[in-house]
Amino acid sequence: MMMRLDFIGIPSRDADRARSFYRDAPGLRPDEHARYEQWAGDACFGIWEPEKVGMPFVAQKGNPWALGCDDVRPHWQSKGYE
Secondary structure, X not given: OOOOOOEEEEEOOOHHHHHHHHHHOOOOEEOOOOOOEEEEOOEEEEEEXXXXXXXXXXXXXXXXXXXXXXXXXXXXXXXXOO
């Protein structure tokens, strides 16, 4: 029986830009040892570039992440989002 989400891959064409976005906007915690891995609680979000390993890039659509926080509005406002 599955009990938790350990890892999810995030395809990107620009891993550095994606890394900055996921760190700065939703506030994912960067991994201390892996440059393109970030954390939300106990779940790891790994950014990768499929085209660099010979695979086609396919943008993910219609796969929302339901990340929880105490109060999202002050967090987004502190980041400059309305």
